[in-house]
Amino acid sequence: MVREGRHSATDEDRFPGYDVANKRDTLSWDAVTRTAINRRLAVPHEPRFLAPPQWRTLDALCRRILPQPADRPPIPLAALLDATLCAGGTQGFRVHPLPHDPDAWKHGLDALDAEAREQFGAAFCELAEDTQDSLLVQAQNGKLHNPAWDPMTAQLFFEKRILVDIPAMYYSHPTAWNEIGFGGPASPRGYVRMELNRRDPWEAVERKPGHEAEARLQNRHVG
Amino acid sequence: MDRPRAVDGRAPDVFDPAGGHVPMRMYPETEEVDFAIVGTGAGGGTLAARLSELGFSVVAFDAGPYFRPLEDFASDETEQNKLYWLDHRVCDGENPIKMGGNNSGKAVGGSTVHFAMVSLRFRPEWFRSRSALGYGVDWPIDWRDMWRYYAQAERAIGVSGPVTYPWGPHRPRYPYRAHEMNSAAKLLARGCEALGYRWTETPLATVSAPRGKSPPCVYRGFCRFGCSTNAKQSALIVWIPRALKAGAEIRDLAMVGRIETDAAGRATGVHYHRSGTWRFQRARNVVVAGYAVETPRLLLNSANARFPDGLANSSGLVGRNLMTQSNQAAWGRMDDEVRWYKGPPSLAITEHWNYEDRGKDFHGGYCWMAQGPLPIEWVSVQTGARGLWGERLRREMMDYNHQIGVKMVGEMLPDEANRVTLADEVDQYGLRVARITYRWGDNDKRLIQHALRQMMMSLEAIGATNRFVQEDDTNHLAGTARMGFDRDSSVVNADCRSWDIPNLWVCDGSVFPTVGGVNPALTIQTIAMRTADRIKTLAQRGEL
Numbered sequence: 001m002v003r004e005g006r007h008s009a010t011d012e013d014r015f016p017g018y019d020v021a022n023k024r025d026t027l028s029w030d031a032v033t034r035t036a037i038n039r040r041l042a043v044p045h046e047p048r049f050l051a052p053p054q055w056r057t058l059d060a061l062c063r064r065i066l067p068q069p070a071d072r073p074p075i076p077l078a079a080l081l082d083a084t085l086c087a088g089g090t091q092g093f094r095v096h097p098l099p100h101d102p103d104a105w106k107h108g109l110d111a112l113d114a115e116a117r118e119q120f121g122a123a124f125c126e127l128a129e130d131t132q133d134s135l136l137v138q139a140q141n142g143k144l145h146n147p148a149w150d151p152m153t154a155q156l157f158f159e160k161r162i163l164v165d166i167p168a169m170y171y172s173h174p175t176a177w178n179e180i181g182f183g184g185p186a187s188p189r190g191y192v193r194m195e196l197n198r199r200d201p202w203e204a205v206e207r208k209p210g211h212e213a214e215a216r217l218q219n220r221h222v223g
Numbered sequence: 224m225d226r227p228r229a230v231d232g233r234a235p236d237v238f239d240p241a242g243g244h245v246p247m248r249m250y251p252e253t254e255e256v257d258f259a260i261v262g263t264g265a266g267g268g269t270l271a272a273r274l275s276e277l278g279f280s281v282v283a284f285d286a287g288p289y290f291r292p293l294e295d296f297a298s299d300e301t302e303q304n305k306l307y308w309l310d311h312r313v314c315d316g317e318n319p320i321k322m323g324g325n326n327s328g329k330a331v332g333g334s335t336v337h338f339a340m341v342s343l344r345f346r347p348e349w350f351r352s353r354s355a356l357g358y359g360v361d362w363p364i365d366w367r368d369m370w371r372y373y374a375q376a377e378r379a380i381g382v383s384g385p386v387t388y389p390w391g392p393h394r395p396r397y398p399y400r401a402h403e404m405n406s407a408a409k410l411l412a413r414g415c416e417a418l419g420y421r422w423t424e425t426p427l428a429t430v431s432a433p434r435g436k437s438p439p440c441v442y443r444g445f446c447r448f449g450c451s452t453n454a455k456q457s458a459l460i461v462w463i464p465r466a467l468k469a470g471a472e473i474r475d476l477a478m479v480g481r482i483e484t485d486a487a488g489r490a491t492g493v494h495y496h497r498s499g500t501w502r503f504q505r506a507r508n509v510v511v512a513g514y515a516v517e518t519p520r521l522l523l524n525s526a527n528a529r530f531p532d533g534l535a536n537s538s539g540l541v542g543r544n545l546m547t548q549s550n551q552a553a554w555g556r557m558d559d560e561v562r563w564y565k566g567p568p569s570l571a572i573t574e575h576w577n578y579e580d581r582g583k584d585f586h587g588g589y590c591w592m593a594q595g596p597l598p599i600e601w602v603s604v605q606t607g608a609r610g611l612w613g614e615r616l617r618r619e620m621m622d623y624n625h626q627i628g629v630k631m632v633g634e635m636l637p638d639e640a641n642r643v644t645l646a647d648e649v650d651q652y653g654l655r656v657a658r659i660t661y662r663w664g665d666n667d668k669r670l671i672q673h674a675l676r677q678m679m680m681s682l683e684a685i686g687a688t689n690r691f692v693q694e695d696d697t698n699h700l701a702g703t704a705r706m707g708f709d710r711d712s713s714v715v716n717a718d719c720r721s722w723d724i725p726n727l728w729v730c731d732g733s734v735f736p737t738v739g740g741v742n743p744a745l746t747i748q749t750i751a752m753r754t755a756d757r758i759k760t761l762a763q764r765g766e767l
């Protein structure tokens with residue numbers, strides 16, 4: 001009961017008991033999709049592209065961009081991004097004067113850390129969350145001007161890399177799909193019921209006020 | 224995939240789920256083939272099929288891999304990044320264009336492998352927008368000529384669409400019935416009706432009933448990340464199999480880096496990189512079909528002593544007049560569960576402001592369509608348009624199944640200052656990469672503001688709450704090797720033949736003098752079908 005109460009208060013778990021992975025062996029997941037998701041879930045939790053201090057900065061940054069609830073295993077955002085950068089980055093093009101993705105990330109994480117040290121005398125990852133947030137707000141608003149950012153700007157890095165790549169890592173993970181009630185992989189079965197307020201039996205049920213238990217029960221049968 | 228699959232007299236069978244092949248004719252590099260085509264998308268793929276069917280020998284090159292959709296395409300946004308052109312490019316200017324999935328593919332079949340299948344005709348007046356509407360430039364092709372070829376293209380790719388299309392002159396009924404509308408499409412219709420605008424089911428190149436080896440669409444919703452069932456009628460599964468059957472050779476993972484010319488100033492073939500080495504294919508004609516960034520890049524990278532400014536560039540227009548399309552959106556929240564991830568993303572459309580000119584303070588037109596972004600695209604809207612992050616972002620994303628939105632495809636006007644040039648950095652092949660410079664003009668900005676107001680009104684009319692606009696997005700490319708009436712003001716003529724080098728052709732979206740307010744894929748395929756017929760006619764007259 002305490003658990004349910006806390007959930008109501010925080011609006012956590014909008015799709016109680018829904019686990020997209022339960023569809024793994026159904027007609028919604030084909031072999032190539034299973035392989036791709038398996039590889040993602042098995043991402044090594046250690047830096048291969050970034051240096052250890054950059055990794056620590058990135059890890060702290062990810063915790064502020066997408067803070068995660070304590071009652072489930074976190075999506076390993078830093079690990080997913082490091083693996084992506086290791087493979088060459090996410091998008092190929094660069095917006096001048098940003099360097100290409102991998103270099104932009106190394107450079108940006110170093111600059112963020114330099115900014116933290118100059119303003120607060122400590123590494124970014126050692127700062128209190130509120131302090132980290134205030135630095136990020138400054139970056140977003142174009143208020144950070146440490147020379148360590150040159151030739152790019154903190155604002156451009158924040159807008160084109162931080163707010164693009166970290167959320168892309170988060171919402172590439174089945175845990176995030178559970179959180180938002182996304183159907184996830186859907187081949188070859190696809191969907192049948194296209195109308196408003198209709199769901200196929202292999203889609204998530206949203207919790208309605210006073211009907212949490214029902215949703216949880218129905219979500220157990222999603223598959 | 225780093226090894227070519229189209230080798231040893233066979234090519235991948237795109238309908239086989241387990242590594243199957245189909246026979247493929249092969250040509251020695253020493254043989255002067257009739258046509259070497261660079262690119263196998265909407266332009267090159269279509270042309271390869273039609274030219275080989277008309278009896279010409281064809282070798283078509285693509286820098287990307289040759290996929291078998293049934294075994295290679297995952298239902299996953301991230302994994303399917305493999306469909307995009309992710310080689311280095313530099314974007315700058317006042318409004319840098321976002322590349323990648325928005326506008327470029329790197330695979331046999333080009334960007335038709337991941338396009339949203341929207342298959343629309345231009346408004347007839349757009350082919351003479353200067354003389355009929357007072358802006359842009361006229362096309363050297365008559366709209367009635369295009370109208371005939373549009374009908375052919377729609378049959379060739381089995382477009383599913385409404386029985387009666389609400390705008391423009393009569394067109395034949397679409398070959399396949401329209402798809403069932405999902406809830407996002409029905410909400411678009413409700414919004415249009417509230418404003419007094421017509422709407423219709425969007426003509427889409429994904430079949431609503433079986434067609435050959437294609438099953439009907441199952442509404443899985445990953446259309447923009449590659450169709451894993453082959454319902455989508457991409458160049459990969461329509462034109463490329465036709466080309467192979469008619470005797471064309473496809474060379475996958477083959478990056479063309481330079482077109483060779485001889486002392487007489489004619490093209491003699493292409494230098495291409497495949498399996499770790501540079502090779503050369505002789506050809507009587509070369510067609511560049513790499514789309515509006517790679518096409519000018521190749522022409523510029525092919526500069527030599529005789530053509531120091533690049534090939535086909537005596538006008539100085541290669542790379543200039545780059546156009547993208549405004550792709551802004553309005554978004555909101557419904558109390559109902561919409562679940563917009565089901566079905567093709569754009570099942571309904573209004574072209575009202577493409578055909579209505581009264582009340583505009585700008586030139587050009589736009590349409591808007593229903594939307595169904597998958598989670599990663601949706602979060603990029605939340606961060607890009609609203610700057611959200613932190614706990615607030617995670618909370619907003621939980622409303623995913625309640626979101627609704629409409630997105631425009633709007634006409635941007637040609638401007639010589641918007642252009643593709645060569646940057647100083649080089650790519651993995653040692654070729655200078657494209658630098659893409661873009662700035663929205665005043666007219667573009669007025670059109671966008673008009674569209675945003677209209678789209679917001681349509682959301683308000685259906686009771687959507689938490690509405691917001693996405694002001695910065697573009698899609699599609701055009702214009703960097705425009706066709707025209709004379710050699711001073713264009714790169715190619717109406718037949719897509721370059722003015723400077725008679726056996727060098729360009730056949731893709733680059734030839735568009737104006738871009739219109741609809742998705743360009745159908746028009747590119749239509750032009751390619753027309754070009755093939757024109758080439759046949761020229762050959763018969765001895766004018767090739």
